[in-house]
Amino acid sequence: MGINKMLMRNKRGDKILSIYWFAILVLVAGGIFGMVYVFYGTPYDVREIEARVLMNQIADCISYAGRINTDLISDSQTTQKSGEDFLKDCHLNFKSSEWEDEQYYTEIDFYKLEDMDNAVLSINAGDNKWLSSCGLQEDKEQRNLPQCVRDSFYSLDNADNQYIIKILAVVRKTEKNVKL
């Protein structure tokens, strides 16, 4: 074999090797890009915390220092409020320019200790179409559905009547918290 022929073969081998290395480089870079994109492209889902914060805010509005707000229950007499009035009194605003629909829903039920089956006062505010997803969430957590948080606490009215207050807070905001 002539020297020229051997040199030609070596050159071709070098070329193939360069292409190979370049392909590997692209592959590794693509892989790193993919990993970063997948991880950072998925938003943090903070809806449960948001629902908890909303719930605490509502609870602070309903009851303070162990006593129920007298605007709601005073001497066992309840004052029915519309959702809008309640939100206004609690300095809450469910409407946002970012969203066409309201992204929150809340339901507050007051039960007398003697009758836990019938609520003496019920208040709900926000968009109640999100409520239907709460039942589904109990079966299996569906991240695309709104997040529901339920909790209850105990409080007294000004006549020392005992009440259990149940709060449900629902937060949708799916697009901002879940990669669809």
Place this chain on the structure above:
Amino acid sequence: MLNYRKIGKRAQIGETITWIIATLIIIGTLVVFIFFSVLMSKVKNIAIGDIKTDLTKESVSLNVKTSLAHQIANNKNKEIIDNILKENDK
């Protein structure tokens, strides 16, 4: 006499296999890393239970309200109320 052509071809095959295995290892490692990043991206929901604080359960807002009401009512029906609240938590 040694057949240099045959030896050269064997060496080439050996080297090619080495490169193929190296490529497979690189691809495999990438796939594993991508798989883990997909898994980690799925657990990016922050729940209140995940937050580690030194606060006790009693210091959570709603529990504070309940214990304050118990104090005002001198623990009247405390056991019944606590049971109802526990039931509701389930």
